[in-house]
Amino acid sequence: MKPASFAYHAPKTVDETVALLARLAPLDGRVLAGGQSLVPIMAFRMSHPAHLIDINGVLGLERVRTDGDALVVPACVRHAAFEQPVEPGPLGHLLASVVRHIAHHPIRTRGTFCGSLAHADPSSEWCLLAATLDAAMVAQSVRGKRTLPAESFFAGVMTTVLDADELLLEARLPILPPDTRFGFYEVNRRAGDFAMAMALVTYRLKDGKIVEPRIGLGGVEPRPRRIREAEAALVGRAPGAEAFRAAAEAAAAAAKDILEDERTGADYRRDLARTVVRRALERSAA
Numbered sequence: 001m002k003p004a005s006f007a008y009h010a011p012k013t014v015d016e017t018v019a020l021l022a023r024l025a026p027l028d029g030r031v032l033a034g035g036q037s038l039v040p041i042m043a044f045r046m047s048h049p050a051h052l053i054d055i056n057g058v059l060g061l062e063r064v065r066t067d068g069d070a071l072v073v074p075a076c077v078r079h080a081a082f083e084q085p086v087e088p089g090p091l092g093h094l095l096a097s098v099v100r101h102i103a104h105h106p107i108r109t110r111g112t113f114c115g116s117l118a119h120a121d122p123s124s125e126w127c128l129l130a131a132t133l134d135a136a137m138v139a140q141s142v143r144g145k146r147t148l149p150a151e152s153f154f155a156g157v158m159t160t161v162l163d164a165d166e167l168l169l170e171a172r173l174p175i176l177p178p179d180t181r182f183g184f185y186e187v188n189r190r191a192g193d194f195a196m197a198m199a200l201v202t203y204r205l206k207d208g209k210i211v212e213p214r215i216g217l218g219g220v221e222p223r224p225r226r227i228r229e230a231e232a233a234l235v236g237r238a239p240g241a242e243a244f245r246a247a248a249e250a251a252a253a254a255a256k257d258i259l260e261d262e263r264t265g266a267d268y269r270r271d272l273a274r275t276v277v278r279r280a281l282e283r284s285a286a
Contacts, residue, residue: 003039004048010057014140017055017167022142024051025164031055033076036103036111037119055167070136070172079108079116079126090180090202091173098125098184098200104192117153118168120160122259123194123219125186127154131224132200132216135173139166147172154223157259179204181239183284185276186219195219196264197272199251199280203234210234215247215280220255220273229254230277239285248278 009024011017021029029051032038041047055061061076064086071087082099085092102108102116102125116126117137130137130150137148139162148161155161162168176182186198197220203213213234218224230251237243252274258266 003042004045006049007051009051009053011053011055012057012059014058014060014167014169017053017058018141018165020053021165021167024053027051029053031167033115034078034111036107037115066175067172069175071175072170072172073113074170075112075114075168077113079111079113080105083108087175089178090176090182094176094182094184094202098129101125101184101186101195114168114171117171118160118162120154120158120223121194122157122222122224123196123198125195125198125218128198128200128216128218128224130171130173131218132202132214132226133173135171137171138169140169141166145169151225156222176202177204181205181284183280183282185279185283187272187276197269197276199273199276201277201280201284203284205239208238209236210239210243215251215277217251217255217273217277220259220269221257222259227251227254239281244278244281247281248274251277
């Protein structure tokens with residue numbers, strides 16, 4: 001199938017973009033960046049926006065940069081930008097590890113980091129990463145800018161707190177301390193498929209004991225989030241099988257409103273939550 005007809009707009013600046021959004025969002029206007037989510041659903045007539053605002057020509061949105069203690073990812077940075085570390089510490093290597101699990105290479109060369117966040121698929125690897133690291137999203141409209149913490153940014157399946165006339169200008173990821181350990185693990189039916197469950201963990205060691213643990217779970221509930229109960233199970237313990245099993249059990253027990261479909265029931269997905277958390281932790285200690 002082919003998309004329904006639409007008007008095409010190609011702004012050159014952020015100010016021009018938000019001005020267009022202010023005028024066209026009430027008329028079913030949508031932002032086009034990578035298009036790897038929007039274009040297929042338009043082709044199937046599942047979405048038929050009257051206006052597309054293509055931001056690929058907006059200068060300054062295509063390069064990752066460092067700003068103090070944050071890595072700034074503007075709206076047009078592609079997934080493929082992270083296939084090599086974009087910063088020398090653990091965050092750069094974590095991003096390079098996670099990106100390999102996103103779809104397939106042709107999609108990674110077009111899809112964007114911020115587009116993935118705005119789409120808010122529960123099985124998105126970048127959404128999980130943003131939630132786990134407590135990233136901050138910067139939105140801009142004609143009313144100005146506002147900063148949205150990841151904890152409140154994701155509102156549910158394919159839903160965020162962005163207003164219709166706001167552009168997700170950039171995501172700000174905290175740069176991790178040099179001694180941070182991390183692990184990521186996901187389960188899908190085939191390589192490149194959407195994740196059925198995934199976990200991301202980070203922590204540091206002090207005197208051989210875990211401090212500052214973060215455990216994020218994605219693909220299990222309507223939105224990715226940190227699992228505080230699982231983090232509490234790790235604090236002050238030495239990394240190893242016993243601590244990792246305790247955290248995995250806590251994560252599975254804490255999962256709620258579990259997603260179900262015709263092939264995957266809630267009980268099975270809860271078991272997957274237990275598995276991905278334990279295996280992510282095992283990878284962090286490898």
